[in-house]
Amino acid sequence: MxxxxxxxxxxxxxxxxxxxxxxxxxxxxxxxxxxxxxxxxxxxxxxxxxxxxxxxxxxxxxxxxxxxxxxxxxxxxxxxxxxxxxxxxxxxxxxxxxxxxxxxxxxxxxxxxxxxxxxxxxxxxxxxxxxxxxxxxxxxxxxxxxxxxxxxxxxxxxxxxxxxxxxxxLVGFRGAGTWFLLAGVSLVGGAWALSMVGGLWIPGIGVVCGTAGVAGILVSVVKDKPGLKKVSSGLVAFSGIATAAGAYGMYSGPILVSVTILGITCVLGALAVVSGRFRMWFLMSLSALLASAALALGIEAVSSGADVGWYPLFRLLACTALILGFLLFAVVNFRISESMRKWCGFALLGAGILGLMQQVLLLSLQSKVMKSELLRLDESVPFVTGSLGREVTVTSNLAYYLEKVVPLYMNHLGWVLVFAALMILGISYFLNISLEKLSVAxxxxxxxxxxxxxxxxxxxxxxxxxxxxxxxxxxxxxxxxxxxxxxxxxxxxxxxxxxxxxxxxxxxxxxx
Missing domain, CATH: 1.10.1760 (Arp2/3 complex 21 kDa subunit ARPC3)
Structure with missing residues (x-):
């Protein structure tokens, strides 16, 4: 040439x-x-x-x-x-x-x-x-x-x-987002654990134990470890008790009832995992979850009118789609109706997409607050700020990063992975395709x-x-x-x- x-x-x-x-x-x-x-x-x-x-x-x-x-x-x-x-x-x-x-x-x-x-x-x-x-x-x-x-x-x-x-x-996917879900749940638990550097609080302990239990159950299912499944179920049950106990010191009225029922859901779900009568305990857990979710969504619908922006709407829609997806998932996996498989996938896919959108909007709102705090951090220490649902007192620059910035971003990243796992599960039900290699690339x-x-x-x-x-x-x-x-x-x-x-x-x- x-x-x-x-x-x-x-x-x-x-x-x-x-x-x-x-x-x-x-x-x-x-x-x-x-x-x-x-x-x-x-x-x-x-x-x-x-x-x-x-x-x-x-x-x-x-x-x-x-x-x-x-x-x-x-x-x-x-x-x-x-x-x-x-x-x-x-x-x-x-x-x-x-x-x-x-x-x-x-x-x-x-x-x-x-x-x-x-x-x-x-x-x-x-x-x-x-x-x-x-x-x-x-x-x-x-x-x-x-x-x-x-x-x-x-x-x-x-x-x-x-x-x-x-x-x-791409056809023939068998993972259905398990590893994404495991990584997301682990990050959420790690974020809440890190946020308690300045002091323990009962709801935070409940979240950490619950996420650790769910992560353990996922690992036990993938690796076939019955012993790990029992220990993890115990952590989930304890998280339900801690969540219900912590709610009495923080909430009242309908919110208290909703959180208490959610705690009962965790206990029933743990029994479903370890008990031989899975179907009975699972249906009881699902019923409790629906009751808690219906009450929470009602509160959300009433209170969101006072909020500004799209975030409350996407949060409400994501929760609704997720609950619908869980219902259809139970219908499909109990062999009640295989024809609902695609609708289940569609609902879970919608929940994943809407959940990602609400996480992006929430992150944008919280980033604005953090940026303004960071710009005046040296002058305003010590000061009080919010982090993962509670107030923390910032005494130094390092404490601000450890107790707010890192936990908040870890929590967001964890939920992004959880919603991504829901999307993968939904797509695998809806289209029966694999996203492993394509998503990594x-x-x-x-x-x-x-x-x-x-x-x-x-x-x-x-x-x-x-x-x-x-x-x-x-x-x-x-x-x-x-x-x-x-x-x-x-x-x-x-x-x-x-x-x-x-x-x-x-x-x-x-x-x-």
Whole structure:
């Protein structure tokens, strides 16, 4: 091959010469979606008065579907149009389109078996960070991008394969989200345990014991450990007693009744696991759960009218869908009606999606409070703040992180995984497909894209906005973790788009 031919081949890669009508149309659609997403705020950038939009969650999808070349063009066009149409998200002025373009490019390269170039992009944005005086001072700031750089290297030979598996290769899933559920429950329990560093309280002990018991039951089912199942059931029963006992010192009226019935539900559920008469105890536990949930939803419906925003509505809808899913799950598994299997999957899938949305909205609300507290942390210590349903007295910066920031984000991450497990269970019932390899690949690719966006954005924030070291130090934990939640949301949304494409055989026009 002559030098001229090599140059022409390189140009063809960077500037495609032969595009089909489908590719042109699809690129235009994705660019338009990116532009529209700029109108949807996700989080506020402290000290700037601008917002980060939902377009961040679309970067991986654009790269995966269109590839590294068309994906780059579509993301750049969509992000550039978005910053003009929605100036509230134009953090860096006319340069705002650069971070999402870099993110989509990294995702496209990683998803299309060009991991060396993708890792080179991540290394490049990290070097830009370290080229600044702030970057050299806060050398430990990019811990999350370094983690995903490592994941990209570990899975380098599999990501391109797993992301393009055919629909018929996905059929036959048997895990049904068990490991996601186990990880989520463990994180929730760990968050509540960490929140009690400043002092024990009965409801917190109940939550920790309950989550430990549920995690133990899940492990005993997967690994077939009868002894562990009995011990774990005892923890669940104890958590029910602790929950009911703790409620008497905190609540009154209908809320007290609802929490007490919930405690009884835990005891009955534990008996169902260890007793030989599973069906009787399970039905009694389910009846108690329905009574508690009906009362709680009634209270929620009455009180949510005074709340502002979409979060109470999504919380109410998620709980309703979850209860309906549990009912249908019992109907299917007791062989009462196999025809309800798909409806059960649909209800659980809806509960998972609505639950994820309410977690994102709640996280956004709580992040605003934490950001304002972090900005004045040195001046206001000691002060009283709320953490996981109780008031804590913050006596130092370390205490604030240990008793509020870390537990709150661990709790959110745990619930995100729980709702993701519900989605996987629902999809396995509704469509009978596996998401194991596809979800792992998409999560790594999403994290790679979103964190590449973050680091190039940090560099621009230093150069364009002239942010100081104090801002980055104050949000050392919050900004990377917020991007992790964006990664989860991007993964859920992206898989929700990719699965129908695979299901109906529409992947033939996706550029590789």
């Amino acid at each position: 002559t030098l001229g031919q090599r140059v022409r081949d390189r140009i063809d890669v960077i500037v495609p010469q032969r595009l089909t009508a489908q590719e042109i149309a699809f690129s235009g659609i994705m660019a338009a979606v990116m532009a529209v997403a700029a109108f949807i705020p996700v989080t506020v950038v402290a000290g700037v008065g601008k917002v980060i939009s939902a377009a961040v969650a679309l970067e991986p999808l654009v790269g995966v579907l269109l590839g590294p070349v068309l994906g780059t063009y579509a993301a750049a066009a969509g992000a550039f149009a978005g910053q003009i149409l929605a100036p509230q998200g134009a953090i860096f002025g006319l340069l705002t389109f650069i971070p999402p373009t870099v993110g989509a490019t990294a995702a496209g390269l990683l998803a299309h078996r060009k991991w060396k170039t993708a890792c080179g992009i991540m290394v490049g944005v990290l070097l830009l960070w370290y080229s600044t005086s702030i970057g050299r001072e806060l050398y430990y700031y990019p811990y999350m991008p370094l983690l995903f750089l490592g994941l990209g290297l570990v899975f380098r030979d599999h990501l391109g394969e797993w992301i393009h598996v055919q629909y018929n290769e 998409y999560f790594v690719i999403s994290g790679f894209a979103v964190l590449s966006d973050l680091m190039i954005g940090n560099f621009l924030a230093i150069q364009v906005l002239e942010l100081n070291t104090g801002i980055f130090r104050a949000f050392l934990f919050i900004y990377p973790v917020e991007r992790m939640f964006m990664t989860f949301f991007a993964t859920v949304f992206g898989i929700g788009v990719v699965i129908p494409l695979k299901r109906f055989g529409l992947t033939n026009f996706v550029r590789r």
